[in-house]
Amino acid sequence: MMSTSTDRFSVLARLMISFGALAMLTGLIGGVGIWAFARMTTTFQTVATQDVPALLKLEQAQSEMHQVILAERSLLFMQTATPTAQETLQKHAEHLAQLDVLWQQYMVLNKTKIAPPPTFEKALTAWANASRDVIKILSEDTPAARRDAVDLSLSDAAEKYNQVLNALRQMTQQQVLSLSERVKQEHQMADQMEKMIFIFVVGTFGLAGGLAIWLARWVGGPLRQIMVAARTQELNNANALLFDQSNTDSLTQLKNRRFLETTMQGMTTSTLKAHRANQHKNNPDHQTNHDLALIMIDVDHFKHVNDQFGHHAGDLVLQQIAKILQKAARDSDTVVRWGGEEFLIVASNVNRHKFPILVERIRADVENHHFNIDTHQPIRLTCSVGFAFFPFIDQHPEVCSWEYAASLADYCLYLAKNNGRNTWAGICPASDFKPEERPINLVSDIPHLIEQQRLIVLLRQQSAFVSEPANSTAHEHFAPQAINAISPSTS
Ligand SMILES: Nc1nc2c(ncn2[C@@H]2O[C@H](COP(=O)(O)OP(=O)(O)OP(=O)(O)O)[C@@H](O)[C@H]2O)c(=O)[nH]1
8 A cells, every 4th residue: 555645646646647638638629629710711711702702793794794785786776777887886885895894704704713715715806806997997987988887897796796795605604603513512511621620529528528537537536545544544533532532531531441341351351361271281370470450449538538628639639549550550451440539450460379569559659649639738548459350260260250350359448448448458269169059240149158268358467568678578468368258338
């Protein structure tokens, strides 16, 4: 798995590559789009500015041509009826004017860059020459000349003029057909171009969309992983905090009873496992460090602190007791605020045969502590301690639960209280204890079992601990003894 910083770098790199790819694609689409638009515009401009006006001009020329033909025919009719030179001259001048119009139309046709038929120019020149001949003859102003001019005008010139008209008409028709065809083709081309551009635009935008989706996933995948990882981390932290808060006593910051209930299963399982392993080694006296000790500690006359100095002073005492207990216990031990002014230490890997050293240390540490309760003088307090072991019956580890061992420790605490306080008491089964005879799981059975000396109570010998040298060991003064059962109710 990549580290978070590598993940972030990868996302950043992917993001930059994505922007680059999208920018390139956008540039490509834009470029091709501009080219296609320019191309299409040019095509339409060609049709609009060149071909269509030219076509219109040709059509106009054709209609004018018809008018010329009609005028010429009426002229010819008139010349035969009243053949005067003046009229002939006048009419012919009109012919010349018409010729000029024809010439203009020819020029228009010539500009369309479609070559006129070769007969057209030839016929036009011939007609112009014939007209000049008529003018020349008429200018001589003799009856014979005038007659000749009229004849010429009516026959030769008119015939040539007709040739010009025919040639022009033919050419105009060709031009109209050719241009119509061209316009049609260009319309088709424009249609095709339009379709191509449509397909191109849809295709490229589809491609761009697809690429964008793919890039979004490509970038989004690791980004989501980072965000999910961050949220998961936050959630885990929040859960851990919640777990910690719900398992921690807010006054002393020690673990609470709920925490113990969730962790004891694992601790008892590993303890039983170690026991079984030790039994397989056939250790005769079971001098091992595999026991759990449950030590119940209660501050003596704590109520007086509250009553005399106030609840705040009581709280300060509990906080200091918590610190004393944590200091006395090992790191591997669990110190719990059992409730009120009562604490429980679950010490692991202890040897029950040397155990009282720890409980004596706890008792002495509390006794020697100067409790600062925000008054002008610190106060002194003592505590009572009760303990029991798990497994309770060494030879039969599975018989009693840890909860039962805790009840026994609590019972011993009351024994200590009843034995004058500032002391400790423990309990263990007699060496010949046979659990099969009757299940022991009720606290109410305990006094009875003590009386029968099936359970042995271990009590601190008060005098032995008075003025003990610092390097002495508690177990030297620790003597298992049977005492008469004392019910907590008698305390
Ligand atoms: N200040 C304070 N007092 C508490 C707290 N929890 C319990 N207490 C008090 O602790 C006192 C316990 O009093 P008792 O159960 O009579 O016991 P004791 O006075 O210590 O007497 P013995 O245990 O018999 O020596 C009660 O007054 C509770 O109100 C707490 O969190 N803070």
